[in-house]
Amino acid sequence: MSDPIIRLENVGVAFNAQLRVGSPRFWALEDVSLSLAPGDRLGVVGRNGSGKSTLLRTIAGIITPDRGRLKRAPVSCQLLSLALGFVPHLSGRDNAVLSGLMLGLRRREIMQRLPAILEFSELGDFFDQPISSYSTGMTMRLGFSVAMQVEPDVLLIDEVLAVGDTEFQQKSGSALRERIHSGKTIVFVSHDDEQIQQVCNRALWIEHGRSMMQGPVEAVLAAYHAAPSPSSPPPAGS
Amino acid sequence: MRLHLVELILFSTYAELRAERARSYLGLLWWIVEPAMNMGVYYLVFAVIFRMGGPDYIPFLLIGLTLWQWFKSCISHGGYSIWQQLPLIRQVKLPLQVFPSVQILADTVKFLCILAILLIVLWSTGYPPNVAYAALLPVLLVELIFVAACTYVVAAVVPLVPDLRFIIEQVLQVVMFLSGIVFSLDGLPPALRRWFELNPIVELVDAGRGILMRGEWPDWFALGRVALISLALYAFGSLLITRLTPRYVKLPT
Numbered sequence: 001m002s003d004p005i006i007r008l009e010n011v012g013v014a015f016n017a018q019l020r021v022g023s024p025r026f027w028a029l030e031d032v033s034l035s036l037a038p039g040d041r042l043g044v045v046g047r048n049g050s051g052k053s054t055l056l057r058t059i060a061g062i063i064t065p066d067r068g069r070l071k072r073a074p075v076s077c078q079l080l081s082l083a084l085g086f087v088p089h090l091s092g093r094d095n096a097v098l099s100g101l102m103l104g105l106r107r108r109e110i111m112q113r114l115p116a117i118l119e120f121s122e123l124g125d126f127f128d129q130p131i132s133s134y135s136t137g138m139t140m141r142l143g144f145s146v147a148m149q150v151e152p153d154v155l156l157i158d159e160v161l162a163v164g165d166t167e168f169q170q171k172s173g174s175a176l177r178e179r180i181h182s183g184k185t186i187v188f189v190s191h192d193d194e195q196i197q198q199v200c201n202r203a204l205w206i207e208h209g210r211s212m213m214q215g216p217v218e219a220v221l222a223a224y225h226a227a228p229s230p231s232s233p234p235p236a237g238s
Numbered sequence: 239m240r241l242h243l244v245e246l247i248l249f250s251t252y253a254e255l256r257a258e259r260a261r262s263y264l265g266l267l268w269w270i271v272e273p274a275m276n277m278g279v280y281y282l283v284f285a286v287i288f289r290m291g292g293p294d295y296i297p298f299l300l301i302g303l304t305l306w307q308w309f310k311s312c313i314s315h316g317g318y319s320i321w322q323q324l325p326l327i328r329q330v331k332l333p334l335q336v337f338p339s340v341q342i343l344a345d346t347v348k349f350l351c352i353l354a355i356l357l358i359v360l361w362s363t364g365y366p367p368n369v370a371y372a373a374l375l376p377v378l379l380v381e382l383i384f385v386a387a388c389t390y391v392v393a394a395v396v397p398l399v400p401d402l403r404f405i406i407e408q409v410l411q412v413v414m415f416l417s418g419i420v421f422s423l424d425g426l427p428p429a430l431r432r433w434f435e436l437n438p439i440v441e442l443v444d445a446g447r448g449i450l451m452r453g454e455w456p457d458w459f460a461l462g463r464v465a466l467i468s469l470a471l472y473a474f475g476s477l478l479i480t481r482l483t484p485r486y487v488k489l490p491t
Binding site: 013014015016017018019057060061062063064078079081084085087088089090094097098101102103104105106107130 | 241242245246249250253254256257260261326327328329330331332400484487488489490
């Protein structure tokens with residue numbers, strides 16, 4: 001196995017609960033350890049509020065850990081963010097450029113990819129209209145088409161695998177799966193076991209901000225489902 | 239990497255100005271009409287009603303207000319920019335200096351438009367261009383650094399203490415009156431005036447008035463001192479933003 005490109009050792013992240021002087025902090029991540037090797041497709045499972053999204057943003061480098069150690073090789077990590085920085089009064093074209101710049105692309109690169117964005121988003125003449133005239137589905141199509149132009153070394157996905165209406169869901173889903181299986185390193189947060197099984201080669205289970213288990217997908221999912229839910233009693237008869 | 243940020247700031251500025259134009263019926267016209275109305279109010283109150291000033295009061299007031307508006311609008315817009323972008327900041331890793339810089343640049347573009355009109359007004363009312371105009375560029379450059387420095391500091395602090403929004407406008411109002419924008423500070427006793435001159439805005443506005451009204455060269459020593467203070471404050475503001483960035487993303491939503 002190659003050296004890990006990202007390694008978390010007993011990482012904890014605390015947030016301010018309220019905007020008040022002396023307000024207590026709560027630990028969204030208590031103690032998480034994981035390691036990610038190039039080409040890994042790591043699925044993160046856990047119940048609501050277990051810290052999955054915080055973990056993704058910590059890996060992305062947006063959040064700095066308050067304790068523990070985070071080691072990252074010089075790689076780019078990017079959250080798959082749709083409609084990042086979109087401005088309602090601007091055209092789809094201008095928003096594509098703006099969003100692409102925020103996602104770290106050079107202007108020249110985005111300009112070259114505008115035809116691909118226009119084609120994939122299927123916006124036609126609407127591409128030059130302000131996005132305030134778009135439906136939610138159209139905005140998502142544009143957002144997804146721009147997000148797919150960014151090719152970070154490590155792609156971080158929070159639940160979203162497909163967007164838009166049924167037809168575009170298939171198209172966006174298959175584009176993203178193609179990306180995922182092209183040898184990219186992925187961290188994928190999901191509630192959906194089936195998606196984790198399809199996408200990932202390893203899994204991490206976190207509970208109340210603690211990493212419980214990391215390993216093969218089937219084994220982790222089995223352990224996760226076998227554990228009693230800490231916040232609610234097990235269903236009768238189980 | 240750095241070039242990428244320059245591209246981001248420039249395009250965001252274009253986007254900001256363009257979106258602003260689209261948000262109202264009169265669009266770009268407001269860039270001129272709003273400050274003109276503002277100046278009109280001060281003219282009415284201080285020149286017509288209170289009969290301040292003397293023959294030079296109108297250019298004195300217009301130049302002061304033009305330079306002041308630039309400072310004020312950068313603080314009011316740029317100062318809130320990080321706070322307003324918190325949802326975005328939680329999604330993507332960017333040097334947060336980008337956000338106040340975009341507002342400063344957008345307000346500077348608007349300022350330049352107003353300055354152009356101010357110059358036309360001055361030329362047509364008996365204050366023609368003169369040799370000292372050569373000093374206008376360094377004076378404006380120093381003001382830009384000072385404006386950016388103050389905006390960075392405000393932008394760094396507002397996300398942590400959003401309550402500041404309620405007092406910033408009042409503080410700006412007081413600073414305006416203390417900076418000799420509408421009243422001349424010449425009437426003050428010299429000992430007191432020396433204290434007022436520690437305020438960089440007083441130096442900058444004085445320099446601007448000297449050049450545009452009287453063809454006087456600025457006090458280079460004083461300008462240099464303001465430049466140094468501004469550069470130091472700019473570095474401090476930028477460092478403050480960098481240092482506080484980990485805290486912004488952990489603020490409650």
